[in-house]
Amino acid sequence: MTEMTAHAIHRPVQKMRIVNKFATFAAGLLVSFAALTTSASAAEGGHLMQSGTDLGDRASLQRGAQLFMNYCSGCHSLKYLRYSRMAEDLGLTEEEVMNNLNFTGAKFGEQIQVSLTPDHANQWFGKMPPDLSLISRVRGSDWIYTYLKSFYLDESRPLGWNNKLFPNASMPNPLWELQGLQHAEFGEADKATGERPVLGLKVTQPGHQGAEEFNQSVRDITAFLEYAGEPAALKRQSMGVWVILFLAMFTLLAYLLKHEYWRDVDKH
Numbered sequence: 001m002t003e004m005t006a007h008a009i010h011r012p013v014q015k016m017r018i019v020n021k022f023a024t025f026a027a028g029l030l031v032s033f034a035a036l037t038t039s040a041s042a043a044e045g046g047h048l049m050q051s052g053t054d055l056g057d058r059a060s061l062q063r064g065a066q067l068f069m070n071y072c073s074g075c076h077s078l079k080y081l082r083y084s085r086m087a088e089d090l091g092l093t094e095e096e097v098m099n100n101l102n103f104t105g106a107k108f109g110e111q112i113q114v115s116l117t118p119d120h121a122n123q124w125f126g127k128m129p130p131d132l133s134l135i136s137r138v139r140g141s142d143w144i145y146t147y148l149k150s151f152y153l154d155e156s157r158p159l160g161w162n163n164k165l166f167p168n169a170s171m172p173n174p175l176w177e178l179q180g181l182q183h184a185e186f187g188e189a190d191k192a193t194g195e196r197p198v199l200g201l202k203v204t205q206p207g208h209q210g211a212e213e214f215n216q217s218v219r220d221i222t223a224f225l226e227y228a229g230e231p232a233a234l235k236r237q238s239m240g241v242w243v244i245l246f247l248a249m250f251t252l253l254a255y256l257l258k259h260e261y262w263r264d265v266d267k268h
């Protein structure tokens with residue numbers, strides 16, 4: 001058998017292998033894409049409330065930014081996020097950001113830092129409040145949402161606040177004016193430790209917002225922190241549609257190609 005004929009015989013087989021490889025590759029892409037979109041929601045604890053955030057809801061992100069700057073940025077930085085980047089991603093003008101969302105006198109191109117000094121923080125809270133740039137990735141959105149809704153009055157704590165999700169947290173409830181004052185309902189004291197478990201929480205004195213409105217405010221803040229944890233996610237979400245379209249077209253193409261090659265093979 002000469003080299004020429006051997007080549008001719010092997011050609012359809014080679015083509016088939018290539019088509020197979022392409023099909024495997026496309027399938028692999030699909031699987032990893034599906035894994036990517038679901039992994040974010042995998043790390044949830046059983047007792048967490050659902051945050052219901054929607055990164056596609058720009059108004060929610062804008063409200064979240066406003067709430068964060070008003071109620072959180074006094075203690076927490078977002079040191080990986082620049083004011084300019086936030087403006088671009090959330091559809092805000094430089095003027096809007098500098099007038100309404102920048103309270104530290106930072107320049108437009110600078111990161112969101114905090115003016116609280118570690119000395120003061122140690123004195124007041126016993127520690128420096130952590131930077132929140134990556135908190136949504138560490139804790140997850142449902143955790144943040146639940147945490148912000150779980151503060152209750154507790155006279156035994158230094159600042160008068162405790163948290164059902166994060167017991168003895170040193171952070172005072174930043175949103176009490178909106179939520180109102182929440183009290184805990186305790187269960188039977190544990191015989192060994194004498195501690196009474198927190199069974200439920202109840203707003204006993206209403207705040208500026210009703211329950212639904214407050215939930216939405218917390219959802220907005222959570223969405224904003226989710227965005228801050230991965231600013232590229234906004235772009236990726238809008239790109240996702242194109243990726244799906246591309247994959248669909250690619251699958252069709254691969255199918256037609258396979259069809260074409262098999263026609264050759266059947267003739268032999």
Ligand code: HEC
Nearest residue numbers: 071072074075125128129130135144168169170171174221
């Ligand atoms: C008065 C200062 C102060 C304000 C205002 C404040 N925090 Fe905190 N925050 C703290 C401190 C202190 C801690 C550390 C708590 C601990 O570890 O005991 C903390 C912890 C946290 C954590 C948990 C971090 C971890 O350890 O996983 C989150 C999430 C958080 N804050 C979010 C917020 C959000 C959102 C706001 C605004 C709605 C806010 N904080 C407002 C002081 C503050």
